[in-house]
Amino acid sequence: MPELPEVETIKRGLGKFILHAKIVKVEVDPNCKKSFLGEESQVEGASVCSLRRRGKALLIELDNGMTMLVHLRMTGQLIWRGSECQLGNMVVNKDFNDNRNVLNTKIKLQDGDLVEQFAAGHPSKNFVAPLPNAQTRVTFVFERGKLFFNDQRKFGFVKVMFTDEVERDNFIATLAKEPWEMTVDELYKKCQRHAKSPIKAVLLDQKVIAGLGNIYADESLFYASVHPSFLAGRLSKEQVALILEGACKVMDASIESGGSTMATYLKPDGTTGDYLERFAQVFHRQGKPCVRCGQLLLKTKVAGRGTHFCPNCQKTSDFVLGESENDS
């Protein structure tokens, strides 16, 4: 599930291919018009002049006064295929790793050179599949390649708007600051405002803090040794400070490693971004020992979301734990 670090990875990786490139044509899945909100003619013929990111939203600014806001939601992907490396020219080795979060795929160009391809977002075999396919919602045809917006569950979208109206877009306008720009006092005040919500629910609210999703909310709370169900209004300022510090640190580490989902220039040896495997301390690790104390991690549900935590490190004295299960 693409969160802030994954979108940042996309922003950084995609620029190399589409910055200053002209969109020749846009093809939208006729069965999923809501994946592309706007008119194809509003972007066709225009060139990309900048790539920006606000929270989990990617902003592709064009030189004709329009901007495309891309939100991947849960299963969105952006995949670039250079025109000289269409699949017919590639040997795909379907040697998938059994770890579902990290696809260990190998792609070789016949000449053995670096494949001009970039794939990021929700990890799936689409990264190496022939495209477009059944999950392709929008295809942007550039002069030197194609950018595919794939989305299994159709929750993501590309929205065309005037560049000078981006800040008035509903999502952008209500988006909170990112962790690095936020002060402890600001976050503490917001916790007070949502005093009766579990802290995890508050962290997932993009109007409170931008960019955290299920993975980094769990990781930040583990960093701060705060139970996900702890009521936000009962946190001390010190605990809020630790949560904010944790959010910055786990996302910095993830961006550094290329995002939690696979994001890579696919080389002959198939290098992948593998934050989950290398850095995640609690997410998807239920039943495994806590890296700090050795106690087995638990998985429960908080704010309607699967939630991972250490029952020993993240217990809170004035708070009675809700029911939780160890479903390893």
Next chain:
DNA sequence: CTAGGATCCTGTCAGC
């Protein structure tokens, strides 16, 4: 105003 549940959607997987 906040809190919490339903909703969207499809691929995957456990259980029968």
Next chain:
DNA sequence: TGCTGACAGGATCCTA
């Protein structure tokens, strides 16, 4: 083996 239902979750919408 094949079917069924639960589940996954970001953001929005609705109700209380």
